[in-house]
Amino acid sequence: MPIMFLGPPLTIIAAIYILAAVLPAFLLLRYIYRQDKVEKEPIGLLLKLLAMGVLSALCSILLERIGQRILHLVAEPGTVTFVLLLAFVVVAMVEEGTKFYFLRRATWNNPNFNYRFDGIVYAVFVSLGFAAYENIRYVMSYGLSVALPRAVSAIPGHMSFAVFMGLFYGRARLCHGWGKERACRRNLRRAYVSAVLLHGFYDACAMIGTTASMVTFLVFVALMFLTVARVVRRESERDVPV
DSSP, rough: OOOOOOOHHHHHHHHHHHHHHHHHHHHHHHHHOOOOOOSSSOOOHHHHHHHHHHHHHHHHHHHHHHHHHHHHHHSTTTTTHHHHHHIIIIIHHHHHHHHHHHHHHHHHTTOOBTTTHHHHHHHHHHHHHHHHHHHHHHHHHOOOHHHHHHHHHHHHHHHHHHHHHHHHHHOOOOOOOHTOOHHHHHHHHHHHHHHHEEEEEHHHHHOOHHHHHHHHHHHHHHHHHHHHHHHHHHHHTTBBOO
């Protein structure tokens, strides 16, 4: 008796899941890459930055587990204080911190970092490498039902945090080139802090889960995405050498 084939092979199913997880990040990477109009970055460097994003995600998993254990010792689970500390300190500070660390290691002294807009390109590639890996984990764990919601919120969210990080990171590199080290350090701090604040507020609104917090979340996300689109367009049009 012939064996009946009842469904697609597991490899095809896995490929569909991975494609659903990675495609939103790829489309946003393509968008940012096309906005870099003065001088395109080397593909090898961009692939390295994606890998740095995956590495930052792996580091964040470990650090967040440690942070959550400590948090349970200092705050009562389920309280607003617990949620705010989890969103801002454990998640946002750790994830944006690992991204920023690997971003600087890979690009600060790289000779290809010769235009201000490069800071946005580099930060976005690291962040979307992080987001793509994170999204694969979510889709593999919870199924395709989470792919669409994350495609329209979490993935663009990571890109948005990165655009602000990259905005100040590019300005810091410009100040460094001018010999203004104090302004350079100030912009490096802004790069990290801006990403942490946006990420923390995004997560806090989503985690609290009340009607008011969800309305705030939707308004915040819409305004952030619109602002990011304007920032990217403005910085691309006004790009300058560093």
